[in-house]
Amino acid sequence: MREVTFGQYYPVSSFVHKMDARIKILLTIAYIVAVFLVKEFYFLGYAIATLFLLLACIFARVPIIKILKSIKAILFFVIFSSVLQIFFNESGNTILEWEFIKITDIGLYKAGFITLRIVLIVMGTSLLTLTTTPVELADGIESLLSPLKLIKFPAHEFALIMSIALRYIPTLMDETDRIIKAQKARGADFESGNIFKRAKALIPILIPLLIGSFRRADELADAMEARCYTGAKGRTKYKKQRITYRDILGLLAVALVLFGICATNGWVNPNWLIVLPI
Amino acid sequence: MSIIKAQNLTYYYDKNSRALSDVNIEIEKGSFVAIIGHNGSGKSTLARLFNGLLTPTLGTVTVNGLDTRDKKNHFQIRKTVGVVFQNPDNQLVASIVEDDVAFGMENIGLPRDEMLKRVDYVLNTVGMSNFKTATPSRLSGGQKQRVAIAGVLAIMPEVLILDESTAMLDPVGRDEVMSVVKKLNKERGITVIHITHYMDEIVDADRVIVLSDGKVVLKGTPQEIFAQKNRLVSLGLNVPLSTEISTRLDTCGVKIDKQILTKEDLGEALCALLQKA
Amino acid sequence: MRIVAKGLKYSYDPKAKFKSDALKGVDLVIEEGDFLGIIGRTGSGKSTFIQHLNGLLPVQKDGGTLLVGDYDLSFVNKKAKKSFKDLRKKVGMVFQYPEYQLFAETVFSDVAFGLKNFSPNLSEEEVEDRVRTAINAVGLNYFEVKDKSPFDLSGGQKRRVAIAGVIVNKPEVLVLDEPVAGLDPKGKDEFMSLLHYLKKEFVKTIVIVSHDMDLVCENCNKVAVFADGKVVKHGVPKDVFSSAIEMQNLGLELPLTVYLTALLQERGINIDSDLTVDGFINAVISAKNGGGL
Numbered sequence: 026m027r028e029v030t031f032g033q034y035y036p037v038s039s040f041v042h043k044m045d046a047r048i049k050i051l052l053t054i055a056y057i058v059a060v061f062l063v064k065e066f067y068f069l070g071y072a073i074a075t076l077f078l079l080l081a082c083i084f085a086r087v088p089i090i091k092i093l094k095s096i097k098a099i100l101f102f103v104i105f106s107s108v109l110q111i112f113f114n115e116s117g118n119t120i121l122e123w124e125f126i127k128i129t130d131i132g133l134y135k136a137g138f139i140t141l142r143i144v145l146i147v148m149g150t151s152l153l154t155l156t157t158t159p160v161e162l163a164d165g166i167e168s169l170l171s172p173l174k175l176i177k178f179p180a181h182e183f184a185l186i187m188s189i190a191l192r193y194i195p196t197l198m199d200e201t202d203r204i205i206k207a208q209k210a211r212g213a214d215f216e217s218g219n220i221f222k223r224a225k226a227l228i229p230i231l232i233p234l235l236i237g238s239f240r241r242a243d244e245l246a247d248a249m250e251a252r253c254y255t256g257a258k259g260r261t262k263y264k265k266q267r268i269t270y271r272d273i274l275g276l277l278a279v280a281l282v283l284f285g286i287c288a289t290n291g292w293v294n295p296n297w298l299i300v301l302p303i
Numbered sequence: 304m305s306i307i308k309a310q311n312l313t314y315y316y317d318k319n320s321r322a323l324s325d326v327n328i329e330i331e332k333g334s335f336v337a338i339i340g341h342n343g344s345g346k347s348t349l350a351r352l353f354n355g356l357l358t359p360t361l362g363t364v365t366v367n368g369l370d371t372r373d374k375k376n377h378f379q380i381r382k383t384v385g386v387v388f389q390n391p392d393n394q395l396v397a398s399i400v401e402d403d404v405a406f407g408m409e410n411i412g413l414p415r416d417e418m419l420k421r422v423d424y425v426l427n428t429v430g431m432s433n434f435k436t437a438t439p440s441r442l443s444g445g446q447k448q449r450v451a452i453a454g455v456l457a458i459m460p461e462v463l464i465l466d467e468s469t470a471m472l473d474p475v476g477r478d479e480v481m482s483v484v485k486k487l488n489k490e491r492g493i494t495v496i497h498i499t500h501y502m503d504e505i506v507d508a509d510r511v512i513v514l515s516d517g518k519v520v521l522k523g524t525p526q527e528i529f530a531q532k533n534r535l536v537s538l539g540l541n542v543p544l545s546t547e548i549s550t551r552l553d554t555c556g557v558k559i560d561k562q563i564l565t566k567e568d569l570g571e572a573l574c575a576l577l578q579k580a
Numbered sequence: 581m582r583i584v585a586k587g588l589k590y591s592y593d594p595k596a597k598f599k600s601d602a603l604k605g606v607d608l609v610i611e612e613g614d615f616l617g618i619i620g621r622t623g624s625g626k627s628t629f630i631q632h633l634n635g636l637l638p639v640q641k642d643g644g645t646l647l648v649g650d651y652d653l654s655f656v657n658k659k660a661k662k663s664f665k666d667l668r669k670k671v672g673m674v675f676q677y678p679e680y681q682l683f684a685e686t687v688f689s690d691v692a693f694g695l696k697n698f699s700p701n702l703s704e705e706e707v708e709d710r711v712r713t714a715i716n717a718v719g720l721n722y723f724e725v726k727d728k729s730p731f732d733l734s735g736g737q738k739r740r741v742a743i744a745g746v747i748v749n750k751p752e753v754l755v756l757d758e759p760v761a762g763l764d765p766k767g768k769d770e771f772m773s774l775l776h777y778l779k780k781e782f783v784k785t786i787v788i789v790s791h792d793m794d795l796v797c798e799n800c801n802k803v804a805v806f807a808d809g810k811v812v813k814h815g816v817p818k819d820v821f822s823s824a825i826e827m828q829n830l831g832l833e834l835p836l837t838v839y840l841t842a843l844l845q846e847r848g849i850n851i852d853s854d855l856t857v858d859g860f861i862n863a864v865i866s867a868k869n870g871g872g873l
Binding site for chain 2: 621622734735736761762763764765766767769791794831833836839840843844847849851857860861864865867868
């Protein structure tokens with residue numbers, strides 16, 4: 026069968042790939058917080074974040090073009106929010122005025138600032154998904170959510186659902202492909218007609234797919250039960266996630282970014298540094 | 304000694320449809336038992352009753368003396384009786400082979416060190432060591448079924464049920480699965496219950512049980528069963544093609560003295576016959 | 581309809597650097613009236629090839645030529661979007677486990693689905709007439725099943741309904757991928773009889789893909805052996821299976837009759853038959869009696 030690559034995982038072995046998924050998730054969150062912390066128009070903070078991303082890319086052995094591609098998906102959103110900023114900002118010095126449109130320098134600054142914020146966040150998050158397999162992500166999320174078990178959050182079930190979904194995506198894609206071909210062979214036409222007609226043409230695909238999925242779910246449930254599955258209770262884990270020196274270095278790097286951004290924001294009192302025993 | 308015992312076993316899916324009626328079967332420990340029957344004869348229902356996935360409407364099923372009707376026994380019963388199902392795509396849980404093999408062991412709460420050892424051991428047993436970190440969706444049907452067998456073996460069951468596990472495989476995949484299963488039976492003494500409708504796969508079985516419309520209609524060695532060609536055909540089954548050719552030659556007056564079950568048997572018999580001529 | 585493939589190539593991922601082609605130059609002629617069996621190991625290109633026959637997989641650029649009757653399916657250029665509707669009406673395709681593609685509320689409307697797609701101008705009576713003929717042709721009782729939900733039927737019956745849904749369009753060629761997979765011995769025999777009946781009464785050519793060598797040897801008048809994206813042997817079973825060693829090298833099992841004939845020949849006994857079970861038995865009997873005289 027055809028190979029189905031899911032998500033955007035970039036399969037190489039690298040420093041970042043080998044980091045613990047939990048740490049990567051936490052670091053990504055910390056990175057996003059750092060980007061949000063940058064004070065309005067303190068572009069130096071963004072320079073620090075960009076530098077960090079570049080370094081991370083190099084350590085992850087992921088081509089920068091891969092990360093840039095992730096912006097494509099949100100391009101519309103980026104343009105839309107910049108346009109809003111440019112056209113609906115009243116304050117600042119007017120640069121251009123035409124009919125009811127007024128563009129000010131502050132508006133432009135704001136548009137640039139927000140665009141950069143979104144782009145940096147999206148690129149950082151895509152670095153996570155480029156260097157972490159979906160399975161590792163699911164495991165990492167389960168592990169991070171496990172403290173929530175105290176408030177009866179079904180962290181194990183949540184992760185199991187995710188990993189089974191990941192397991193069955195390629196299978197269901199193959200099945201969909203087969204059903205589409207079978208109905209095409211019976212003259213089904215999915216390419217012409219108006220939206221209503223096209224939606225109706227999907228019924229011969231969706232019904233067999235749905236029935237097939239229920240059958241699969243039923244059989245899988247039997248197979249899991251036959252293999253002694255009784256829920257999270259009394260279960261041990263085969264996968265062990267380990268913190269290594271890589272994770273410590275990663276933590277340090279992000280801490281540095283946070284510190285740098287705080288410093289450019291002017292939140293760090295230079296006198297504190299003197300106290301540090303250097 | 305019998306490890307699974309079904310007594311007066313009757314099972315209704317609902318009020319109007321009876322899947323099995325008054326079945327009495329004893330499975331000897333260490334034996335290779337084949338269960339055959341037409342589609343809808345109740346074979347797969349029987350497999351599910353043998354490990355407590357279904358419980359009898361009437362009568363009893365015991366595994367090592369444990370009654371399947373008692374829910375408290377289910378965990379122990381499922382550790383004793385492992386099942387590999389028909390569709391290779393619908394029984395693997397994880398996206399990576401080794402994780403899937405570990406699934407059952409995680410469920411019974413084995414310590415991690417033990418799991419690591421057993422994963423390597425069982426993957427080696429089924430000849431899938433090279434695929435430890437592979438993705439199931441890229442494996443062939445026969446390979447997927449061998450991973451499923453590995454996952455069951457890792458729990459170290461005493462009985463392995465193959466519920467039409469070869470039905471969806473190509474000849475290569477079927478050979479792969481059957482040779483692994485035969486090895487497990489011969490070398491490890493694991494009791495095998497093989498449910499199938501490929502007649503060729505059961506000639507080596509110790510015992511054959513024939514089901515029809517939810518009832519046991521024939522029991523015996525493959526030789527005894529395949530001697531009753533007409534009966535089998537009337538039950539929607541058949542004999543292996545080699546057996547059929549030999550019986551048809553027989554009715555045409557070309558006598559073959561030996562009972563033929565395999566193509567090798569038939570080949571030798573024909574050579575002897577025609578060389579004499 | 582005569583089907584002629586010349587140098588047919590296909591790649592699932594033509595842009596990949598190291599492309600592994602599914603078809604590497606298939607040359608095959610399927611004559612009208614053939615009951616062709618396509619055999620070969622999994623991954624040898626059998627399924628990819630048959631999906632070309634009704635345009636489900638289009639011939640790629642520099643992918644060779646394919647003529648199906650009067651239809652030239654060869655690649656012209658990117659923009660020349662071909663309409664395959666007419667072709668698909670004439671080349672019926674039945675996939676593996678076709679019962680999993682049923683979807684309609686009643687057997688009648690499921691069988692009528694293809695007919696209404698291909699022939700939207702038929703009157704109600706004509707539709708009913710055609711559907712009735714098709715359902716009866718596959719050995720089901722029209723009045724018994726037409727209003728039932730297809731999901732309430734047995735596995736074997738569902739498969740017949742799926743075949744009826746293809747036959748209803750009066751195709752000239754019927755292509756089936758692993759048609760007897762999952763059937764029990766009786767179901768298998770009945771299904772093969774059904775195919776012979778359909779070939780006699782409804783379609784001109786049948787092409788089946790199968791892993792079951794005995795079944796192909798017994799039922800097909802022509803056999804094509806696929807290996808590594810090519811047709812390595814093609815002809816009547818007797819010729820195709822003539823070299824037991826060659827078949828084994830291709831990783832294929834021998835049909836039983838072929839195995840026995842080869843074994844006997846090794847021991848100096850020549851049995852000449854058409855390799856069907858009946859033919860083989862008769863040949864053995866006459867050899868036995870002939871030798872005795």
